[in-house]
Amino acid sequence: MSTNAPRTVVFVLVPGVELLDVAGPAQVFCEAGEYGAHYRLTYVADQPLVPSHQGLGLSAGTAWPDLSPRDYVVVPGWHVPDDTGAGRALPEAARAGVLAHHAAGGQVVSVCAGAFALAEAGLLDGRRATTHHEIQDELARCHPRVDVVRDVLHVSDGRIHTSAGIASGIDLALHLLAVDHGPAVAARTARALVVAARRNGTAPQESAMLRHRDHLADLVHRAQDVIDDRYAESLRLPVLAADLGVSERTLTRAFVAATGLTPLRYQQALRLERAEALAGQGWTQESVARAVGFSDARMLRRLRAAS
Structure with a gap:
């Protein structure tokens, strides 16, 4: 397959999904097409209409597309009441799809609490990972084999990429865009989305190309x-x-x-x-x-x- 061919990005949706966990990275990958970096976005779930935590329903397919190792599977976070930690595991079919993609050499991404689903599936054992600052201690407690990196925007460990809370999925998507297509495309995409200013300025995972764009x-x-x-x-x-x-x-x-x-x-x-x-x-x-x-x-x- 040509390295210029579009990559597929599969978003795995679970009832109660956080809208910005999905919309942030999706907007980055979609906007990048304006600058020559083409991605095909698709959404999969166990049901054709997935209710979000914010009340908006999201349509999805129930069959997984054919994927190559160049493609991404993204697991956004979803709302779970504090007393139901077990609810952070993916449904069986979704879990199998994520594991199969990684086993075939593909890249897997989580946003916010989506890291719990990757940890439950065993993908974060012995790896560095992050999640929302309010639940990072819980991630470490529930999954002691995960090397939890606290208070950073995102972490990449091999073909596993995890991001912190909510909007940090945008930061991680921009980072992946820069790796795939170079810093110029990512910088232009960020400017188009008006997210040039970088947060968490001491994080080693931040992007140099955008950290120094916070000016007029x-x-x-x-x-x-x-x-x-x-x-x-x-x-x-x-x-x-x-x-x-x-x-x-x-x-x-x-x-x-x-x-x-x-x-x-x-x-x-x-x-x-x-x-x-x-x-x-x-x-x-x-x-x-x-x-x-x-x-x-x-x-x-x-x-x-x-x-």
Whole structure:
């Protein structure tokens, strides 16, 4: 299959599903199509109409589509009364579908309390994972084999990706979009959705490309658009400044004032983030280095040591 072919994203819906757990990532993947990153979104459940916790019914198919390892299965969270923790397990058919996709080499995603369903299915045993801050202690207590990472937006461990509360599904979807199609596409998608500002600023899982977009400097946004799109290339400051119609000094001063970084440091942050994402997918150090613009792994190691 061509790597440019659309990926399928399957949302597994359970009665009581939280609307934003579904709508946030779905909007990201849908909007990305405007920038050349095409995803097919589909929704599966045990019944054709699934009531959400907010009262809006969601239509779904009852048969799973054919999936490849490139595709995603997303398990949004759903509302469970405090005294019914057992209700966090997926229905049997949905559980089997999620496990089959992962066993076939596919990627599995959870949003908020959806992490409990993955943990119950055994997919988080021995893995790092996160969930909403109000239930992260419960996740650790109920599933002691899970390495619960607290107070971060999202965590990726191999082909399992978990996110924190509610709207953090947007952050995780943007991260996956950046891994699939590069930081430029993800940055443009985020700007279109008006979610450029990053939350939880100390989280190691946050996106470098968006962490430094929390400003209103048009010149710097235009410079970042170029760097995001060509982060793996050798971008000389004089050429970048000339393309933007300003002096090197003007560009550097504006960039540092808006982001706290020089253009070169910003590009290096993008390269390092992309390198970590690829390494997490099992790429060799040499192949990672070449993918982010280095001739070999030595420069990448030096950059990591200096960061």
